[in-house]
Amino acid sequence: MLSTNIKFGNFTDLLIGLTEKELRTRYKFTVLGFFWIALNPILQMLIIGFVFTFFIRNPIENYYYYLFIGLLVWNFFSLSLTRATQSIVWERTLIKKAAFPKVVIPLSIVLSNLFHLIIAMTIFAIPVSFLGTISFEGIIYIFLAFLLLLTFTIGASLLTSALNVRYRDINFFVQALIMIWFYATPIIYTLSMIPYKFYWLWRLNPMTSILQLLQHGFLNQPLPGIGMFTINLVIIAAVFTLGIIIFNKEGNNFDDWI
Amino acid sequence: MKNNRKKIAVHLSKVTKSYVIHHEKPTLVEKFVRGREETFYAVKNLSLQINAGEKIGLIGPNGSGKTTLLKLIAGITCPTNGTVHTDGKIVSLIDLEAGFHPDLTGEQNIFLNGMILGMKRAEIAKKMDSIIDFADIGRFIDSPLFSYSEGMKLKLGFSVAAHADPDILILDESIYAGDLKFQRKLQKKLDEFFKDNKTILLVTHWLEFVQKNCKRVLVMNGGKIIIDGKPKTTIAKYKQMNKNHK
Numbered sequence: 377m378l379s380t381n382i383k384f385g386n387f388t389d390l391l392i393g394l395t396e397k398e399l400r401t402r403y404k405f406t407v408l409g410f411f412w413i414a415l416n417p418i419l420q421m422l423i424i425g426f427v428f429t430f431f432i433r434n435p436i437e438n439y440y441y442y443l444f445i446g447l448l449v450w451n452f453f454s455l456s457l458t459r460a461t462q463s464i465v466w467e468r469t470l471i472k473k474a475a476f477p478k479v480v481i482p483l484s485i486v487l488s489n490l491f492h493l494i495i496a497m498t499i500f501a502i503p504v505s506f507l508g509t510i511s512f513e514g515i516i517y518i519f520l521a522f523l524l525l526l527t528f529t530i531g532a533s534l535l536t537s538a539l540n541v542r543y544r545d546i547n548f549f550v551q552a553l554i555m556i557w558f559y560a561t562p563i564i565y566t567l568s569m570i571p572y573k574f575y576w577l578w579r580l581n582p583m584t585s586i587l588q589l590l591q592h593g594f595l596n597q598p599l600p601g602i603g604m605f606t607i608n609l610v611i612i613a614a615v616f617t618l619g620i621i622i623f624n625k626e627g628n629n630f631d632d633w634i
Numbered sequence: 635m636k637n638n639r640k641k642i643a644v645h646l647s648k649v650t651k652s653y654v655i656h657h658e659k660p661t662l663v664e665k666f667v668r669g670r671e672e673t674f675y676a677v678k679n680l681s682l683q684i685n686a687g688e689k690i691g692l693i694g695p696n697g698s699g700k701t702t703l704l705k706l707i708a709g710i711t712c713p714t715n716g717t718v719h720t721d722g723k724i725v726s727l728i729d730l731e732a733g734f735h736p737d738l739t740g741e742q743n744i745f746l747n748g749m750i751l752g753m754k755r756a757e758i759a760k761k762m763d764s765i766i767d768f769a770d771i772g773r774f775i776d777s778p779l780f781s782y783s784e785g786m787k788l789k790l791g792f793s794v795a796a797h798a799d800p801d802i803l804i805l806d807e808s809i810y811a812g813d814l815k816f817q818r819k820l821q822k823k824l825d826e827f828f829k830d831n832k833t834i835l836l837v838t839h840w841l842e843f844v845q846k847n848c849k850r851v852l853v854m855n856g857g858k859i860i861i862d863g864k865p866k867t868t869i870a871k872y873k874q875m876n877k878n879h880k
Contacts, residue, residue, distance in 0.1 A: 390749040397746060401737045473733030473750050474726060475709025628712035631705065632653055 387477060394484035399491065413492045414499065417447040428564055436566055438595055441504060445594055446563030446587055448500065452493040453529055453583065454554045460485045460533035461540050461550045468634040478627050482537040486529050501594070509596040518593035524612055525586045531616030538619075538626040541633045562587055566597065579607040582615070642721060643802055643833040644684040644707055649716035651677040651702055651857075676702035678857035679716070686722070686801070687831040691844035691865065693872060694854035700837045703854065704728055704804050707835065722801025722833070725751050730787050730808050733794075736780040740771060743779050744794055751798040761797045768819070769793035788812050796823050803827060805836040810843070841869050 460482040540546040585608035591597035655672040708726035748758040851868040853861040
């Protein structure tokens with residue numbers, strides 16, 4: 377084990393400090409700055425919403441809301457993962473400075489994106505509350521979805537950020553994967569449009585349950601089936617565990633590769 | 635003397651550090667297709683004990699493994715074999731760019747750098763004026779770091795390191811790039827550390843500096859410590875060695 381100067385109190389300070397840095401540098405030198413958080417998914421929502429309604433025979437209830445929530449969550453996930461994957465390589469100057477728990481680097485990226493997501497979600501909840509689809513029970517599902525989303529995103533980010541130090545292909549792999557993954561997740565469509573015999577494909581995608589839980593919580597869409605939820609949960613747990621193991625194993629030798 | 639029994643600050647036991655020579659970063663495919671890798675031993679089966687309060691100069695030709703040794707002690711990298719034990723807070727100044735972010739201002743970088751070194755936010759805020767004052771970078775404190783000269787980065791880096799209250803201070807040769815005014819400050823700070831019984835390990839090619847400041851000198855070559863002794867005799871031997879090579 378590496379000896380570090382960092383104790384728990386300093387760890388949280390460092391994590392908060394790096395998260396702040398991430399938020400500060402993201403929109404530096406931009407004119408609209410913070411507004412991009414909201415503007416991005418709204419633009420996506422309008423365009424996809426306009427085009428996609430031509431293809432759906434049975435329209436989804438409150439489709440623009442449905443789309444918006446999916447896009448918010450997806451943007452959180454894809455931005456966190458793609459940025460975190462490169463984070464260790466980008467922050468090489470920190471790695472070369474001292475022994476500290478390197479896990480703060482990908483964590484700070486996920487946290488900074490979470491900050492954006494929570495702000496956007498809170499704003500989103502205001503118009504949704506007028507639809508009358510949010511119940512007390514629904515709020516519990518929303519929290520559960522957040523917990524799973526965070527666990528999965530952190531696990532995947534640790535995994536790809538650690539591997540990307542040694543194998544820079546991972547970065548390109550993640551970028552390609554994210555593109556396909558978007559369409560493999562019920563964001564612009566609902567799972568009920570998919571023939572049941574293909575459900576197993578969605579069971580391999582943990583983002584399915586996470587989105588279904590949120591869509592249920594906010595818009596009273598159907599909950600994920602028990603088979604879907606169980607298999608998704610197992611995959612989330614597996615990715616999280618694997619991420620921690622790989623990150624710990626690779627973390628001691630980051631300096632050799634950057 | 636209150637410290638009769640000497641505390642061990644750094645203990646390295648049979649430490650080896652090997653690197654895979656990569657002319658290009660390996661891709662996944664190459665890893666499986668080629669399967670053979672060239673290794674390079676930066677540090678070979680090295681054992682070393684440093685007591686608390688020792689002032690050690692580390693000299694040797696380029697590529698002899700000095701910086702790798704510093705990185706191993708600082709915990710920046712892990713040994714391939716062997717163990718490294720350290721006791722106390724270590725602060726290193728090896729790479730001048732290290733710990734800084736080019737887009738953040740001087741002040742924001744002081745926070746970032748300080749926290750990486752294990753300081754708390756409140757502690758840094760309290761020492762902020764003193765850090766800025768020592769670094770002597772004036773109104774540049776609010777400018778992004780990419781606008782700083784090398785000398786300014788050095789001063790800022792050293793200032794934060796000095797305020798991090800290290801038990802063990804590790805300095806690489808880049809530290810001697812500062813101007814005369816900074817050299818005097820550096821000397822003064824080192825004298826302070828000297829009095830406070832801090833452990834200092836420094837790498838330099840400036841032999842007079844070593845002779846003046848260190849009580850023990852290590853000469854490295856080929857990943858090993860080849861001479862370990864008093865400054866005067868060790869430096870003389872080292873000079874002799876270099877002459878013989880010519």
